[in-house]
Amino acid sequence: MTQRVVxxxxxxxxxxxxxxxxxxxxxxxxxxTLVGAHRExxxxxxxxxxxxxxxxxxAKRNFNNLNGCKQVDLxxxxxxxxxxxxxxxxxxxxxxxxxxxxELPSIVKMQNxxxxxxxxxxxxxxxxxxxxxxxxxxxxxxxxxxxxxxxxLPVFVLGQPRACQKALDGGNALAVGHQRIVDKGDTxxxxxxxxxxxxxxxxxxxxxxxxxxxxxxxxxIFTSSRFTRDAMRLSSxxxxxxxxxxxxxxxxxxxxxxxxxxxxxxxx
Amino acid sequence: MKHPYExxxxxxxxxxxxVDGDATGFAGLHRPKxxxxxxxxxxxAGSCFAQHIGQALRGAGIAVxxxxxxxxTMDETICRRFGYGLFSGRYGxxxxxxxxxxxxxxxxxxxxxxxxxxxxxxxxVDALRxxxxxxxxxxxxxxxxxxxxxxxxxxxxxxxxxxFIFTLGLTEAWEDLETGRVFAMCPGTVAGTxxxxxxxxxxxxHAEILADLHEIRAILQRFNPDMQVLLTVSPVPxxxxxxxxxxIPATAYSKAVLRAAAGEAVIQFNDMDYFPSFEIITSHVMxxxxxxxxxxxxxxxxVARVMQHxxxxxxxxxxxxADQPTSPPDGDISDDDADLICDELLLDAFAK
Numbered sequence: 001m002t003q004r005v006v007x008x009x010x011x012x013x014x015x016x017x018x019x020x021x022x023x024x025x026x027x028x029x030x031x032x033t034l035v036g037a038h039r040e041x042x043x044x045x046x047x048x049x050x051x052x053x054x055x056x057x058x059a060k061r062n063f064n065n066l067n068g069c070k071q072v073d074l075x076x077x078x079x080x081x082x083x084x085x086x087x088x089x090x091x092x093x094x095x096x097x098x099x100x101x102x103e104l105p106s107i108v109k110m111q112n113x114x115x116x117x118x119x120x121x122x123x124x125x126x127x128x129x130x131x132x133x134x135x136x137x138x139x140x141x142x143x144x145x146x147x148x149x150x151x152x153l154p155v156f157v158l159g160q161p162r163a164c165q166k167a168l169d170g171g172n173a174l175a176v177g178h179q180r181i182v183d184k185g186d187t188x189x190x191x192x193x194x195x196x197x198x199x200x201x202x203x204x205x206x207x208x209x210x211x212x213x214x215x216x217x218x219x220x221i222f223t224s225s226r227f228t229r230d231a232m233r234l235s236s237x238x239x240x241x242x243x244x245x246x247x248x249x250x251x252x253x254x255x256x257x258x259x260x261x262x263x264x265x266x267x268x
Numbered sequence: 269m270k271h272p273y274e275x276x277x278x279x280x281x282x283x284x285x286x287v288d289g290d291a292t293g294f295a296g297l298h299r300p301k302x303x304x305x306x307x308x309x310x311x312x313a314g315s316c317f318a319q320h321i322g323q324a325l326r327g328a329g330i331a332v333x334x335x336x337x338x339x340x341t342m343d344e345t346i347c348r349r350f351g352y353g354l355f356s357g358r359y360g361x362x363x364x365x366x367x368x369x370x371x372x373x374x375x376x377x378x379x380x381x382x383x384x385x386x387x388x389x390x391x392x393v394d395a396l397r398x399x400x401x402x403x404x405x406x407x408x409x410x411x412x413x414x415x416x417x418x419x420x421x422x423x424x425x426x427x428x429x430x431x432f433i434f435t436l437g438l439t440e441a442w443e444d445l446e447t448g449r450v451f452a453m454c455p456g457t458v459a460g461t462x463x464x465x466x467x468x469x470x471x472x473x474h475a476e477i478l479a480d481l482h483e484i485r486a487i488l489q490r491f492n493p494d495m496q497v498l499l500t501v502s503p504v505p506x507x508x509x510x511x512x513x514x515x516i517p518a519t520a521y522s523k524a525v526l527r528a529a530a531g532e533a534v535i536q537f538n539d540m541d542y543f544p545s546f547e548i549i550t551s552h553v554m555x556x557x558x559x560x561x562x563x564x565x566x567x568x569x570x571v572a573r574v575m576q577h578x579x580x581x582x583x584x585x586x587x588x589x590a591d592q593p594t595s596p597p598d599g600d601i602s603d604d605d606a607d608l609i610c611d612e613l614l615l616d617a618f619a620k
Binding site: 094095097098099102113114118119120121122123124125128129132133 | 336337338339340341342343346347350401402403404405406410413414416417420421424
């Protein structure tokens with residue numbers, strides 16, 4: 001039976017949009033509606049009797065420009081998914097900056113922990129801070145808002161793709177943060193921690209987190225370049241590519257993998 | 269005929285020093301033996317009231333040391349729940365002089381005793397600071413690893429400290445009979461299991477506390493021979509007493525013994541001083557009342573008044589005068605109180 005699914009998202013929804021456009025018949029079990037919104041506009045919505053409407057003038061304009069609609073009737077759908085929207089591994093990378101915990105391979109090997117420049121913290125503190133950061137993200141707030149308004153509607157969060165490996169060339173904070181994890185050999189543990197915490201946090205809200213598919217990753221914390229090359233932008237203008245130096249967005253091939261992942265999750 | 273009282277200053281007389289004290293801002297209430305300046309590296313430890321001192325000193329631009337500073341990318345409020353930023357080490361509340369002595373002995377020797385790990389839920393906590401990991405740790409080994417780290421970081425901090433401020437809170441504690449180790453919290457209250465055969469109540473005497481203060485000073489000066497010690501007594505009453513007395517006389521006894529022991533130590537050593545935070549909050553001539561409706565937590569205005577005296581005595585300033593409270597007088601002060609992490613307050617949950 002075909003399931004009617006609405007997917008909300010910020011710029012990362014473009015990967016799904018162009019995947020669907022490229023192979024519209026690839027997911028016959030899902031009737032997909034994609035609704036994009038930039039920045040925090042997804043939080044600035046009201047849901048009354050299942051009708052989701054942007055509240056502020058900016059949000060209304062953004063909704064209309066990107067989607068040509070003024071509202072979304074959630075009653076018309078069997079499931080909701082949220083794509084991107086700050087539910088990102090980058091939160092873990094930021095927390096890792098000056099904190100380490102005992103399960104990390106780099107810490108297991110280290111002889112003199114008190115001399116370490118970074119702080120030794122408990123995994124419990126790391127988890128608590130990561131949960132807090134994720135809970136404040138647009139994606140989790142928006143998912144929670146939908147779940148609160150429509151408790152019987154299945155809600156999925158599709159994690160934001162990890163950065164492209166070429167991010168390491170950028171010299172910015174993201175590059176430095178990820179490079180630290182690579183240099184210390186802690187990629188697999190930090191990556192797994194992020195997926196576990198996001199899964200637990202959302203499960204506590206009755207929401208399903210779909211972690212980035214393994215086959216789209218490289219070195220645990222990056223998205224393979226074949227899934228980031230020629231990524232597109234979310235724009236009212238069609239076929240607008242991300243700039244050459246973009247390292248955050250994935251392409252239509254990635255979008256196709258994620259849509260298949262969502263389809264499989266709906267069957268479960 | 270001349271006599272000694274003729275030449276005494278106004279501060280020596282009740283009428284001029286106390287009754288008329290307000291007019292002079294209680295001048296001379298604290299005459300520091302040693303001065304704290306913006307260059308002084310200060311370490312703090314003690315009961316919950318000691319957290320105020322650290323916060324106020326930081327506000328005055330004093331370098332308050334922090335052996336285990338919060339990772340800057342982690343949320344400050346969450347980290348405070350995990351014992352960060354409360355004192356100069358992540359040792360949690362230290363209520364008794366004996367607890368302080370034993371911690372410093374551990375720090376000096378790097379001793380990690382595996383007997384002091386308590387089960388908590390499905391995990392484990394450090395019995396000597398049971399509240400710094402609210403969710404517990406996964407294994408005994410992890411508790412011991414974190415304790416070893418904590419002790420070494422604290423040692424590194426003490427080596428550079430110029431002044432150690434210790435706020436005495438309680439005389440009452442629970443002791444492990446086999447080792448003599450005293451706990452911050454009675455076993456079984458927040459973690460662990462109480463066993464009458466191995467845990468005994470102690471109400472430390474003046475002589476015991478004085479001996480502990482000597483030991484504290486001696487150990488601190490092994491880290492830095494020039495370390496000076498500033499003692500204060502917390503004005504915060506006992507949450508509960510296990511002495512068998514009513515909690516009011518038990519509080520009076522506890523504070524009197526702490527105050528007397530501190531006073532005697534200060535007479536004995538030139539590098540030990542006492543700051544009268546207890547007197548500022550509890551003396552009836554100092555205005556107030558400085559306690560909130562629960563009659564236990566010191567109101568922000570009271571804290572501000574204490575710290576105003578402290579900073580002024582050291583030629584520092586940062587806080588607004590006490591008559592300009594840091595929060596509205598009729599405002600919700602519970603938010604401010606919530607900033608303090610007071611383990612002993614957890615006992616209140618056991619009141620019937």
